[in-house]
Amino acid sequence: DQQVKQNSPSLSVQEGRISILNCDYTNSMFDYFLWYKKYPAEGPTFLISISSIKDKNEDGRFTVFLNKSAKHLSLHIVPSQPGDSAVYFCAASANSGNTPLVFGKGTRLSVIA
Amino acid sequence: EPEVTQTPSHQVTQMGQEVILRCVPISNHLYFYWYRQILGQKVEFLVSFYNNEISEKSEIFDDQFSVERPDGSNFTLKIRSTKLEDSAMYFCASSEQPGRLNEKLFFGSGTQLSVL
Numbered sequence: 609d610q611q612v613k614q615n616s617p618s619l620s621v622q623e624g625r626i627s628i629l630n631c632d633y634t635n636s637m638f639d640y641f642l643w644y645k646k647y648p649a650e651g652p653t654f655l656i657s658i659s660s661i662k663d664k665n666e667d668g669r670f671t672v673f674l675n676k677s678a679k680h681l682s683l684h685i686v687p688s689q690p691g692d693s694a695v696y697f698c699a700a701s702a703n704s705g706n707t708p709l710v711f712g713k714g715t716r717l718s719v720i721a
Numbered sequence: 722e723p724e725v726t727q728t729p730s731h732q733v734t735q736m737g738q739e740v741i742l743r744c745v746p747i748s749n750h751l752y753f754y755w756y757r758q759i760l761g762q763k764v765e766f767l768v769s770f771y772n773n774e775i776s777e778k779s780e781i782f783d784d785q786f787s788v789e790r791p792d793g794s795n796f797t798l799k800i801r802s803t804k805l806e807d808s809a810m811y812f813c814a815s816s817e818q819p820g821r822l823n824e825k826l827f828f829g830s831g832t833q834l835s836v837l
Contacts, residue, residue, distance in 0.1 A: 612763070644828075651725070651812050651828030652764065697764060708754070708777055709826065711764035 611635045612700050614712035623721045627685040631698030631712055634679065638700040642709065643672060643683050646695045655696070656683070688719045723747045727813050727829035734803055734836055742798045742832045744813030752776075753796045754814040754826070755788065764812070770796065803836045810834075 613632045621627045631641075639660040644652035658665040658672045658681065665672050671684045685692055698712040726745045734740050746753050755767040769776040770788050787799045796815075800807055813829040 610763070649730075649830060651814070651830045653828065654826065699764075708766035708769055708779070710766070711756075713761070713763040 610712075611638075611710050612698055612712040614696075614698050614715050616715050617713070618716040618718070620718045620720060621688045623690055623719055624687045627683075627688045627692065627717055627719065629683040629685075629696050629698075629715050629717065631681050631683075632679055633681075633698075633700050635700070635702065635710075636679070637702040638710075640701045641672070641674060641681050642699045642701075643670075644697040644699060644711075646697060646714070652697055685717075688717075690719050690721050693717055693719045723827075725813055725815055725827050725829035727811075727832050729832060730830065731833045732835070734834070736805055736836055737802050740800050740803055740834065742800075742811050742813075742834070744796045744798070744829055745794050746796055746813065746815030747827055748794070750815035750817050750827070752816045752818070753788075753790070754816075755798045756812045756814060756828075757781075757809040758812070758831075759806075759809045767798070767811075800834075803834075805836050808834055808836045 611634050642657040643655040645655045646652040656667050656670045656672050658674050663674050669685055674681045695714040695716045697714045699709040701709050728743045753770040756764050758764045766779050768778040768782045768788055785801045789797050810831045810833050812831045814826050816826045
């Protein structure tokens with residue numbers, strides 16, 4: 609039962625280029641989406657989020673796009689930096705109080721200098 | 722910056738033994754969570770806890786699991802009789818607000834549990 613899918617386990621990008629991480633979801637009740645970043649030996653840390661009433665949210669080098677009809681979201685990092693190398697988790701929650709986050713398996717991003 | 726701390730960072734145990742994973746959430750947070758990640762799999766929700774009781778739990782959180790906030794600072798996850806498939810990284814998290822404000826969910830660095 610994979611409600612949140614990250615089909616690419618890994619991605620390598622040259623420094624300075626754009627990184628695009630993809631995420632698909634199946635539960636139409638999800639209305640809030642988040643990206644977390646995780647470095648080795650650390651817990652996930654919140655990166656950026658988007659509500660289903662929007663199709664884009666931007667924060668510095670990070671932009672999240674949401675395509676509700678396709679049940680797809682993506683995280684764009686531009687320009688990519690070596691310090692962005694980490695595992696990125698897509699997560700989603702449904703429209704109810706205290707709903708636990710549902711995570712994807714993560715995509716390991718390697719930014720090559 | 723305040724952080725969630727978890728101890729131990731690694732725990733090795735024999736199958737059938739009891740383990741207690743410990744967490745100190747951020748001091749002014751009211752909502753507490755346990756998640757786990759089996760190697761190569763997704764991060765899975767186990768349980769949420771508020772006001773000294775379980776708010777929600779997943780199917781994974783069966784009778785072998787229990788949570789407790791024994792004092793004002795610690796939040797523990799107990800597995801009574803560990804199984805091989807309990808081997809995973811266990812993350813504690815806390816937040817000021819539940820549900821839709823989950824972006825403010827702060828994770829600890831995890832406890833790697835290995836059941837032999």
